[in-house]
Amino acid sequence: MTVHDVIGIGFGPANLALAIALEEQQIGLDVRFLDARAEPAWQPGMLLSGSDIQNHPSRDLVSLRNPRSRYSFLNYLFENGRLLEHLNLPAEFPLRKEYARYITWAARHFDHVVDYGRRAADVRVVEHDGETLYSVTAQTGEAYLGRSLIAAPGRTPYLPAPFQTADSRRIFHLTDYLFRLEELTADGAPESVAVIGGSQSAAELTLDLAHRFPGTRVRNLVRSFSLRLKDTSPFSELGYFPEFTEYYHQVTPEARRRLDTYMHATNYSSVDGDVLKELYLLIYEQRLDGDQKVFVDGNIQATAAREENGEAVLELREVNTGAVETDSFDLVVVATGFRDLGPREDQELWPAMLAGVAHRFRTEETGALHVNGDYSLEARGEYADSPPLFLNGLCESSHGIGDAGSFSLLSLRAQTLLDGVLKRTGTAPAAV
Known part of the structure; x- marks a missing residue:
């Protein structure tokens, strides 16, 4: 050899x-x-x-x-x-x-x-x-x-509970997005889609679904209060300099966690301003027309996921009040990172x-x-x-x-x- x-x-x-x-x-x-x-x-x-x-x-x-x-x-x-x-x-x-x-x-x-x-x-x-x-x-x-x-x-790819144990091709990670759309919408537009997560990708996917399938109900489910603006301060961007990498590697694990907390919004659970504005304007106009199809629902966590009768069924809990609901979707896109x-x-x-x-x-x-x-x-x-x-x-x-x-x-x-x-x-x- x-x-x-x-x-x-x-x-x-x-x-x-x-x-x-x-x-x-x-x-x-x-x-x-x-x-x-x-x-x-x-x-x-x-x-x-x-x-x-x-x-x-x-x-x-x-x-x-x-x-x-x-x-x-x-x-x-x-x-x-x-x-x-x-x-x-x-x-x-x-x-x-x-x-x-x-x-x-x-x-x-x-x-x-x-x-x-x-x-x-x-x-x-x-x-x-x-x-x-x-x-x-x-x-x-x-x-x-x-x-x-x-x-x-x-x-x-990271799929949090309960999605990692959901045995359904209708529930998938964002990396499979275009492939699963091609597979599962060949016979027509879905009636409803859930997008899980508050990331840049989650917001982009929500917009893409709204433009691709104008008549489809699209529900972006976010565990925090709602979508938040990404930190694009040039001072925060110093975290993407080699000097920060060297500094980070030398400090204690506890110090790294503090730095992680500060830097989190530069890359995770946050969205660029232009995408937020486009999404908010889309929802506003749909409400103005009395035909809202796209929703961003905060303080929501999925507690169970399964497939029933050709649909993905999610059990959802309001994280602050504890209120519980069940909703069904043709597709569930899990945009929760890696x-x-x-x-x-x-x-x-x-x-x-x-x-x-x-x-x-x-x-x-x-x-x-x-x-x-x-x-x-x-x-x-x-x-x-x-x-x-x-x-x-x-x-x-x-x-x-x-x-x-x-x-x-x-x-x-x-x-x-x-x-x-x-x-x-x-x-x-x-x-x-």
């Missing part, structure tokens, strides 16, 4: 940014990436018409690390003949659809180092020809050997694919994996021979809000991680 210097699990934006850094710095490593998808794609279930990426386009795969790179978003526009037209757009941020095409365009340059259609099912440490290596087995049965491993599978590393019900101690090797590495008191500053894991004493293992794009609990699935620090994180790989493999950039 071929022994690769590095195996990368996942080829989304995180490992794509790393692949670009490897190429541009002419690193002499044999790297093989595995990706579960049949072809490169970024959030294909959430490419809603009119939705944007919510971050400056130059916080892309490469520009903060190397603004002269051919893989920048700006150069993508230039090479595809849309630069002037895009610069004339009356919009602050690029369309999500366009950024998805940018990512696919960049990924296609690396087809020679990626095996698509290979979902990593199991990771083990093995001995092979006198070396201690990682063996990664894909669901196809193929096995790969590597001297180090970079795990970037993307964060696991799991981070940690011990809480909405977190996970480690990515599922690493279950076979997680015991080899140091953990926090909570049981979650301890992650070093360069995104490497630290082997326990009895497993000191463990090959290097890095987590890419999974480390908000150890590195702060800049690691929250955002593009904000993607290219700089790739450099930090690459430096860690070179240090642990004893490899140096090739002379230019």
